Amino acid sequence: MSSTTARDVNCDVTNAAREIDATRNAATSASPTRFTSLPASPNLRILLADDHPVITAAIGARLQTQTGWEVCGEVNSATELLHAVDRLAPNVIVTDYHMPGVAALDGARLLLALRRRYPTIAVVVLTMITNPFVLRAILDARVYGLLLKDCPLSEVVVAISRAQRGFTYIGKSALRALAPTDPHTTLPFGRIGTQPLSLREMEVLRLYLTGRTVTEIAATLCRSVKTISRQKNSAMGKLGVGNDRELFECAALQGMVLPRR
Numbered sequence: 001m002s003s004t005t006a007r008d009v010n011c012d013v014t015n016a017a018r019e020i021d022a023t024r025n026a027a028t029s030a031s032p033t034r035f036t037s038l039p040a041s042p043n044l045r046i047l048l049a050d051d052h053p054v055i056t057a058a059i060g061a062r063l064q065t066q067t068g069w070e071v072c073g074e075v076n077s078a079t080e081l082l083h084a085v086d087r088l089a090p091n092v093i094v095t096d097y098h099m100p101g102v103a104a105l106d107g108a109r110l111l112l113a114l115r116r117r118y119p120t121i122a123v124v125v126l127t128m129i130t131n132p133f134v135l136r137a138i139l140d141a142r143v144y145g146l147l148l149k150d151c152p153l154s155e156v157v158v159a160i161s162r163a164q165r166g167f168t169y170i171g172k173s174a175l176r177a178l179a180p181t182d183p184h185t186t187l188p189f190g191r192i193g194t195q196p197l198s199l200r201e202m203e204v205l206r207l208y209l210t211g212r213t214v215t216e217i218a219a220t221l222c223r224s225v226k227t228i229s230r231q232k233n234s235a236m237g238k239l240g241v242g243n244d245r246e247l248f249e250c251a252a253l254q255g256m257v258l259p260r261r
Contacts, residue, residue, distance in 0.1 A: 044164060045072040047090035049081040050126070051099045055149075059094060059126075062153040063160070077101035078110045085118055092160055097127040097138060111141035122163035126156070130177040139170075147171035158211040169211055170248045201235035204228055209248065 046063055048056040048071060056074040063069050072088045075081050078101045085093070093114065097107055105113065114123050124145030125138050138146055144167075145159035151171045159169040170178070197205070207217045218228045241247045 043068055043070040044092065044160075045070050045088065045090045046092045046094060046160065047072055047081070047084055047088055048074045049076070049078075049084075049093065049095035049099065051076045051096060055096075055126075059153065059156055062156065066157060069160075078105040081110070082113065082117075085114070085121070090121060092122045092124065092144075092163055094124045094126055094156065094160070097125055097129060097134075108137055108141060111138065111143060115142060122160075124156070124159045124163060124169075126151075132178050135174060135178050143168075145169045145171075146174045148173040148177065162211055165213075168245050168248055172210075175209075175248075197235050197238055198231075201231050201238070204231045205235050205247075208232060 046069060048060055050056045050059075053074070053076060056076075060071040060074060063071055072090055073084050075084050077099050080101075081093070081095060081099075082105065084090075095110070097110075099106065099110075111123065111125070114121065122144040124147065125143050126147045126149060127135075127138070128149045129135065130148065135146065144163035146169075147155055147159055148171055150173050155169075155171050159171070162169040203221065204217055207220065208214070212220070214228050214232065215225055217223075218225045221228070236242070236247055239247070
């Protein structure tokens, strides 16, 4: 992580972190492409990693409100993270990209180590970095989720929910940061489709990119699940993408505008 401290970040995550930190201080003075779905288990175990404890505290407090979710640990360095994975056996890891510690375990090396050693664990990256080339490298490490630290805490919940079902998720601000001036020159999976999307196909894609399922979109738009699925698949064919991961990357590169919730 850069030298900028958590209090310098104007975002929902860090604002919530400040509130929790202030509450703790007051109390002291007074006396978290489609991959394989995660294995079914009584509780979804989530491990948090960030070198600012107030960040992990804020995220942890939000995640603990989800039924069946358990924050099994909080660590503040890459070395601690790898040790904790062996000890705590999480299903999901929500981690910063840069943390203090051994340089050989930072950034891309950390993500590759996690993917190599623990291929069944879903990794969601939460970072302050907005450089599109670094964000692209993070996605290339096959993480389940990518969020910037200006995201609302609700997006962390969405990213983990999608990971639990075997889907990837890219946050709205991360999508904007990834979008280049000319997406046609950097698309990593081939040529963009030349056929324009219909209004209904675009409507379905925009809802899908916010994390809603096909069934939820069908209910929202008062269409059948079969129709929504057909429109989604047709749109993906026109965009030249073959799976959900490519769809999210294509959306990022083309700067698709997502609706406000």
